[in-house]
Amino acid sequence: MLFDNHNRPLTYLRLAVTDRCNLRCSYCMPEHGLNWLSRSDLLTYEEMLRLCRILAALGIEKVRITGGEPLVRRDMMHFLDKLVGISGIKEVGLTTNGVATAQFVPQLKSLGIRSVNLSLDTLDRERFFQITRRDELPAVMETLHMLLDNDFRVRINAVVMDGVNDSDIIPLAEMAEIYPLDMRFIEEMPFNGGDHGTGIPAWNHVRILDTLRERWPALTRCTDAPESTSANYQAPGMQGRLGVIAAWTRSFCGTCNRIRVTPQGMLKTCLYDGGVLSIRDLMRAGADDAGLTEQLLQAFRQRPRDGWEAEKNAAEHGASMATIGG
DSSP states (O other), X not given: OOBOTTXXXXXXXXXXXXXXXXXXXXXXXXXXXXXXXXXXXXXXHHHHHHHHHHHHHHTOOEEEEESSOGGGSTTHHHHHHHHTTSTTOOEEEEEEXXXXXXXXXXXXXXXXXXXXXXXXXXXXXXXXXXXXXXXXXXXXXXXXXXXXXXXXXXXXXXXXOTTTTGGGHHHHHTHHHHSSOEEEEEEOOSOOTTSSOOOSOSSOHHHHHHHHHHHOTTOEEOOOOTTOSEEEEEOTTOSSEEEEEOTTTTTTGGGOOEEEEOTTOEEESSTTSOOSEEHHHHHHTTOOHHHHHHHHHHHHTTOXXXXXXXXXXXXXXXXXXXXXXX
C-alpha cells in the first residue's frame, strides 16, 4: 500500500481532464468563463493513462474523472475504455453536471462505471438559471433519472450558499426519501473563480445538519468509511442518505486518502495546496517511469498535515474549482 508522511493510505486519484464547462456556476467561475487552457497545455489521454498505470502500481485503486465538465472533452468514452482496463484500478467514477450526460449512460454502464457524482444545487428552474447562468435543469433531471433507472450509485452534491439556495436544502433532501441516492450538502469553499470572496460560510456543517434535523428529528448517523469526506445520515423509511461535507471546516483531513491531478498535469496532494509537482513537464522532458515514480513518492512524503497548512503554504489562492477538479 501507498502511505503519506502522516501514515495515511493513498488509494484514490481525482483526475481532472479539462477546465472547460458548459455551465457558469457563480461559485466556480465568473460569468464570462475563464481563460481556457489550450489543448497543448492539457495532459493528453496517453499521458493520463501512463500516469494512472504508474499510480496503480504504487497502490492507487480508485480513479474519479472530474473537470470542468469531463464530458465536454472529445473521445472521453475511448479514454475511459482504456482506463478501466488498467491493472490495479478497481473502480472508476465520474463527476458531472449532468447537462450532456444522459446520452453517455449506456456506454458508461457497459464499461462498468457505476458511480456518478452529480452536481445539482437546486430543483427550482429559475434559481438553477441564476446559479449556473444556463437553462439546463430539465437536461440534468433527465440524466438523474436515467442513472437511477440503470442502477448507478448516485451522489448529488449541492453547495449551500447563503441567500441563494439555502431554501433548497429541504426540497433537495426530500429526494433521498424516495430515491436510493446520497444527497450531500457542501459548505462553500474558498475557490470561486474570482466572482465573490468567501470567508467563514454562513451555512456551516452544523447549521446544515440542524436544518435537516428540524425536518427529520429521527435522523441518525450512518457508519462511514474512515476516509469519507461526508458525514452521512438516514431517517426511518428513507430510501437514500443525507450527507454533509465540511469542505471549509475541513474536519475530514485526518483520514484523507485522495490526491488530485489538474487538467494541465499538476499534482495536488491536498485540495487546498497550490500544486506541488508538474507531471506534464516531467513527462515531456523525457522522464522515465522510474524517475516519475520517485518524484511522486517524494511529493507524497511531504504532504501537509491538513487543508489549513496546505492553504497557508500555497503560493496562489482564489483558483476556480474548474481548474482544480473538485
